[in-house]
Every structure is written in structure tokens, then in C-alpha cells.
Amino acid sequence: MENNNIILHSVTPHELKELLRGMIKEEFNTMNEEVQRVIGEDDLVSTGTACRLLGVCSKVLLHLVREGHFTVFHHMKEKRYIRAELLTFRNQQRISKQSRR
Structure with a gap:
């Protein structure tokens, strides 16, 4: 069993803050990935919803x-x-647009 005890008298407030921030961020990322997987898994959406998710018109979607x-x-x-394909494509496009700036 892992020992996660923190002895507060040997930890500065700044170190404790950073430790807690790291633990919370790690847990949040794990939960976020799980939510995204569940939302996107086997979920089929209409053309209108696909266009809204991508932020494009139906002609661009067809292309x-x-x-x-x-x-x-x-x-x-x-x-x-x-839905998962649409979200993955949208997220990849956002990242590539941000890296061009």
C-alpha cells in the first residue's frame, strides 16, 4: 500500500500548494478524458449537429x-x-491553428 501521508511541519505552504495543485490537475485530466471518451463513444449525430460541432456549413462538411x-x-x-471523429478533428484543427500564431 502506498503511503500518501503529508507531514505538514516539514512542508512549506508553497510546496503544499504545488503538491495539491498537481494532484488536483492529474485527477481532473483523468476525469475529463473519461467524460470525453464516454460522450464520444458510439454516438452518432445528424448533419446539423456535425456542422455545429465543427463550426462549418453543410457544404464544408460535405467537402x-x-x-x-x-x-x-x-x-x-x-x-x-x-461524434468522436468530429471532436477529434475539431480539436486537431484548433491546435494546428494556435501553433501557427
Whole structure:
């Protein structure tokens, strides 16, 4: 068993603050990844929702589909897209745009 005891008289307030910040940040990142995985897993969305998630119009979405960025499913004459693919693409585009600045 891991010993996580903190002896406060040997830790400065700044060290304690940094230790707690690191522990909270690590836990938050773990929870955030799990939430994103659950939200995106096997969740199919309509064309309108896909456009809103990406922040593009339907013509741009069609162009991205033709380029092979997304998997398209047909359900009752409507197209459906995998939310996880859309979010991953959107996040990658945001990162590349920020790194260009």
C-alpha cells in the first residue's frame, strides 16, 4: 500500500500548494478524458449537429467527408456522423491553428 501521508511541519505552504495543485490537475485530466471518451463513444449525430460541432456549413462538411475525414452512416435517408471523429478533428484543427500564431 502506498503511503500518501503529508507531514505538514516539514512542508512549506508553497510546496503544499504545488503538491495539491498537481494532484488536483492529474485527477481532473483523468476525469475529463473519461467524460470525453464516454460522450464520444458510439454516438452518432445528424448533419446539423456535425456542422455545429465543427463550426462549418453543410457544404464544408460535405467537402471534408469527400476528403475522407469522417465516416458517414445512412439512417432512414439521413446521414449520421461519429461524434468522436468530429471532436477529434475539431480539436486537431484548433491546435494546428494556435501553433501557427
